[in-house]
Amino acid sequence: GEGAKSLGVAAELYDSFADIGAHRHDLVVGFGGGVITDLSGYVASTYHRGMAVAHVPTTLLGQVDAAIGGKTGVNLSYGKNLIGTIHQPTAVICDVAFLSTLPGPELVSGMAEVIKAGLIGDEQLLDLVTSRAGDLLAQDPELLIATVASAAGIKASIAAEDPHERGRRAVLNYGHTFAHAIEHAASFKGIRHGEAVSIGMMCAAYVAAELGRIDGACVESHARALRAYGLPTSAALDLETLERAWKHDKKYDKGVRFVLLNGPAHPEAGVAVPRPAIERALERMA
Ligand SMILES: NC(=O)c1ccc[n+]([C@@H]2O[C@H](COP(=O)([O-])OP(=O)(O)OC[C@H]3O[C@@H](n4cnc5c(N)ncnc54)[C@H](O)[C@@H]3O)[C@@H](O)[C@H]2O)c1
The missing domain is CATH 1.20.1090.10 (Dehydroquinate synthase-like - alpha domain)
Known part of the structure; x- marks a missing residue:
């Protein structure tokens, strides 16, 4: 949910990247709705001063909008998307089969x-x-x-x-x-x-x-x-x-x-x- 688009969750991801020894030449894959592609794009764009990111959006909004165009972001208590970067994904892979489980x-x-x-x-x-x-x-x-x-x-x-x-x-x-x-x-x-x-x-x-x-x-x-x-x-x-x-x-x-x-x-x-x-x-x- 939207709560995951936070600096706190971003910090947890940075720590996990460090734990597994992720390197700037590795690829981050954002797999999920717009919340996940915004968050993963932000983390990818800042960890080690920028890693490549590929998105696999699983919501319709993600496929036609959020995963495309390179805007990344997390929210502050003052408002949505107040922190973010522009970081173009290396690839965006849309499979409409994911949408079959999406609530109407x-x-x-x-x-x-x-x-x-x-x-x-x-x-x-x-x-x-x-x-x-x-x-x-x-x-x-x-x-x-x-x-x-x-x-x-x-x-x-x-x-x-x-x-x-x-x-x-x-x-x-x-x-x-x-x-x-x-x-x-x-x-x-x-x-x-x-x-x-x-x-x-x-x-x-x-x-x-x-x-x-x-x-x-x-x-x-x-x-x-x-x-x-x-x-x-x-x-x-x-x-x-x-x-x-x-x-x-x-x-x-x-x-x-x-x-x-x-x-x-x-x-x-x-x-x-x-x-x-x-x-x-x-x-x-x-
Ligand atoms: N970066 C951009 O240019 C841009 C553009 C538009 C929106 N956004 C951001 O996108 C976010 C909204 O994205 P969203 O509408 O995808 O919401 P979301 O990511 O919150 O997903 C909606 C819900 O659907 C669930 N879900 C995801 N894929 C599913 C699937 N295949 N089957 C069943 N459930 C699934 C998620 O867990 C979530 O509960 C907002 O944070 C918004 O700010 C960004």
Whole structure:
């Protein structure tokens, strides 16, 4: 669980590496969900000033998101992922057979990130996951392989363009500015990350529509895809509560910045939004 992403567990791993005489030319293998790939990546990047790491992600979120792109991290009591490095894995091996034992809600939560990949980068992927939700939830193997490959490919190509997030990589945070604030306000209890991302992407869609960047059909394509997986598309959100959380956001830069679409699969990062547009978007979310 998330509790394993700590400096304490990292220290235990360093000691075990020392015990077994691990050397900087050895390979660390991160086998598990995003928690494990974040933690093992962090430990690999710091032990002996950096060892190679390969990931074998076993959750959908790990396969399409967490294991790819080189961000590693552990949490502090002050917040998530406050300590971390960028350390690219030597290999990421995704086998969808691992997903057969994944609890349904974890699969659905990962689907929110797949839908995000479609919304920011691939209209065909978005159409596929919208129209074949039943088959994907039933884990049709061929369909799952194609879906994981497309979504992972989008993340990998965007992260490769901008590994240190100086610009374009920020588009991967689509829906996440709202999602992180929602999770923060809920103290990370009672809401899964995928559900918060789902609500966050709907908020971002309404904001973009308010600013005339996308039309109603594009907003509807968000809702159709998310609803197909039973992900939430409405919520009663209080702007002042969100604003308090945004002040602590790593990406806060003289005000909160959003990733918005300028049309299907045309994201733009770093957009400052006038407060009334956010207010109106939140009214549409209620
Ligand atoms: N580094 C990045 O770019 C990045 C991106 C997104 C998320 N993350 C991080 O990823 C983490 C979330 O990852 P997650 O959603 O994979 O959660 P997780 O790693 O906590 O796994 C979810 C649960 O599923 C279990 N599990 C894992 N594989 C399983 C399988 N095949 N069958 C049955 N159960 C299985 C785990 O033990 C855990 O209880 C967060 O810490 C988040 O910060 C990192």
